[in-house]
Amino acid sequence: MNSTGNSGRALPWALVTPALGWTLLFFVLPFVAMGFSSLTSHENGGFTLANYSQFFSNPSYWQAMVNSLQVTAIVTVVSVLLAYPFAWILAEQVPERWQRLALMLAVLPFWTSYVVRSYSWLLVLAQNGVINRALTGSGLISEPLQLANTRLATVTGFVHFFVMLLTLTIFANLKQLSPSYRKAAADLGAGPVRTFLHVILPLTLPGIMVGAFLTFVLCIGDYITPQILGGNNELLMPQLVMMQIGRRGDFPLASALSIILMAVVTIAYLACARWLKIERA
Amino acid sequence: MSIKSGNPLSVLKRQLHAACAATALLLAAGSLAEAADLNALIWCDHSDPALLQPFEAANNVKVNVKEFEGTGAGLAIVEQSQPGDWDVMVIDSIDVPRGVEKGLFEPLPEDKLPFADLFPQVKMDGSTVVGGKRYGITEKFGYNTIGFNKTKVDPADMQSLASLSSDKYKGKVAIYDYYLPVIGMAALAIGKKTADLGEADLPALKAELLKMKANAKLVGEVTASQTALATGEVDILVGGGEWVTAGLAKENPALDFSIPKEGAVLWSQSLAMFKDSKNKDMALKFIQYIMSPEGQARLATSSCYWGMPSNTKATLTDDQKKVLRFDEQPGFLARAQAYPAPNADLDKKMQDMWTEMLQAK
Known part of the structure; x- marks a missing residue:
């Protein structure tokens, strides 16, 4: 009886051990090492809090965080606004037999390299790129617009990627909704708009939040897109982190900046989790 | 059985x-x-098969290369490796002392390397010789100066650094994203010598950098700035030089560079041998090959970027010499100033100043 009880308790631990080991090895230990590094001096290796105080005392560093938050907020909101109707059309308007093909077409951009996609956008947005040529060719503008190497370019590159990600998340959420909700709403006299606003949208909000949080996390930590498309006309946090490593090899400061970035992501996660908890309650 | x-x-x-x-x-x-492998920490110009294959074939050795950008990143790779993992390293000439301070490099045998054939101005004894011993040999050099499209700008304007911040070229400029050479150019623009820069010069340098930034469309690393100039996104590259224009000369002969009247910043890269190399004989052979007239010609015209060979006897063709403006080098070198070589404290302040410039609207 006892041995059965012990083995019963041991089995879940045995099953969870690989995942725990993986997390410990590839997340907890590197994170502890990074935390330790962030508290050491680049000059002499001694203990210091200077790496953290630099972030708060240097307006350029602080500005990088502000830029990151602004860009991430814009990308998240625009991506949700574009992805929701797209997912809704896919789930509700496209016949079931075509949905698989439509989804495949939606994720087609994921099949190319992230770096290649970013450089492709540079070609599209450049002074001699597709958009400017079309606009000048049609006589709508006389001088090319500066589209590449701007925040707009960074946001465009991000949105292109995250709309697809959010579409998948929201689509899955919409497909899980029972048709009974609509029928019940209609039975109670609600029209399509009212049904959407008061029934469908609230029920899909958790899916939107999860997708938005995923967008937030991936966007705020991304180095490639702002580096290629932003033209370094403003720095975001990942660029600031990389800058500390390039020539000076200042890993302690880079670690401190990374931990601050991670703290912001954690706050966003807690806010998201709290909202979902309240929503469910 | x-x-x-x-x-x-x-x-x-x-x-x-x-x-x-x-x-x-x-x-x-x-x-x-x-035993038949040579492990080299390199910049992208050394990964060109046209450079490596003749050495590999002649010595029956495989050269394993790992590219890096920035001395800090390179030294971090070494610190995360086992002693003896690496045999040779390409490094900014001004950063050779950083490797020596960490006890990484082996003194080079001067008698076995063609020092007499090098352009005298690029030997960089101030940084490649530490404590009386030579730890690095300059293999390639060039200028951080003004790269431009001569069909889009007035070449006469490119003879002065003042043009970089003039309204005439507003929005037509890209800045190479490496703080040391561009700060060096800012120093030249305000009449300072790069070797004498100190903390007191930072406010004036910052003002000059902000003037350049106000005219700039982008601040880009090697590929981005090169692409911007080549595709016509910009007409001028601050910090550009033969390393940008020479390799593109065939496709885009309109690209050129100038050494303005205020001067230009001399960049140079060195080869160093690791103290813990398990293959020092082969490492020395590799350095000898790179420094040979044939190796120098191949390195100078590498597919990643072109640059001047430090060996005056490099077997370049006449066309290659013309593109690199080989015969004009004595005049260029006379007007060039060395990379700023700040101590760790000033280096940090310069990088922070660069960050401020990047964040400026």
């Missing part, structure tokens, strides 16, 4: 022997392979 074969213990023993023999063979082969 057949009885032995039938005995399970004998079969096991035989299989064990065979396995041991195979393992020994593999280990031997592995150590042989190791």
Whole structure:
């Protein structure tokens, strides 16, 4: 009886051990090492809090965080606004037999390299790129617009990627909704708009939040897109982190900046989790 | 024989022997392979097969390369490796002392390298010689100066650094994203010598950098700034030089560079040998090859970027010499100033100033 009880308790631990080991090895230990590094001096290796105080005392560093938050907020909101109707059309308007093909077409951009996609956008947005040529060719503008190497370019590159990600998340959420909700709403006299606003949208909000949080996390930590498309006309946090490593090899400061970035992501996660908890309650 | 074969213990023993023999063979082969390998930490110009293959074929060796950008990143790779993992390293000439301070480099035998054939101004003894011993040899150099499209700008304007911040070229400028050479150019623009820069000069340098930024469309690393100039996104590259224009000369002969009247910043890269290299003879052969007239010509015209060979006897063709403006080098070198070589404290302040410039609207 006892041995059965012990083995019963041991089995879940045995099953969870690989995942725990993986997390410990590839997340907890590197994170502890990074935390330790962030508290050491680049000059002499001694203990210091200077790496953290630099972030708060240097307006350029602080500005990088502000830029990151602004860009991430814009990308998240625009991506949700574009992805929701797209997912809704896919789930509700496209016949079931075509949905698989439509989804495949939606994720087609994921099949190319992230770096290649970013450089492709540079070609599209450049002074001699597709958009400017079309606009000048049609006589709508006389001088090319500066589209590449701007925040707009960074946001465009991000949105292109995250709309697809959010579409998948929201689509899955919409497909899980029972048709009974609509029928019940209609039975109670609600029209399509009212049904959407008061029934469908609230029920899909958790899916939107999860997708938005995923967008937030991936966007705020991304180095490639702002580096290629932003033209370094403003720095975001990942660029600031990389800058500390390039020539000076200042890993302690880079670690401190990374931990601050991670703290912001954690706050966003807690806010998201709290909202979902309240929503469910 | 057949009885032995039938005995399970004998079969096991035989299989064990065979396995041991195979393992020994593999280990031997592995150590042989190791002996025939050369591990090089390099910049992208050294990964060109046209440069490496003649050396590999002549010496029956495989050159394993790992590219890096920035001395900090390169030294971090070394710190995360086992002693002896690396044999040679390409490094900014001004950063050779950083490797020496960490105890990484082996002194180079001057008598076995063609120092007499180098352009005298690029030997960089101030940084490649530490404590009386030479730890680095300059293999390639060039200028951080003004790269431009001569069909889009007035070449006469490109003879002055003041043009970089003039309204005439607003929005037509890109800045190379490396703070040391561009700060050096800002120093030249305000009449300071790069070798004398100190903390007191930072406010004036910052003002000059902000003037350049106000005219700039982008601040880009090597590929981005090169692409911007080549595609016509910008007409001028601050910090550009032969390393941008020479490699593109065939496709885009309109690209050129100038050494303005205020001067230009001399960049140079060195080769160093690791103290813990397990293959010092081959490492020295590699350095000798790179410094040979043939190796120098191949390195100077590498597919990643072109640059001047430090060996005056490099076997470049006439066309290659023309593109690199080989014959004008004595005049260029006379007007060029060295990279700023700040101490760690000033270096940090310069990088922070650069960050401020990047964040400026």
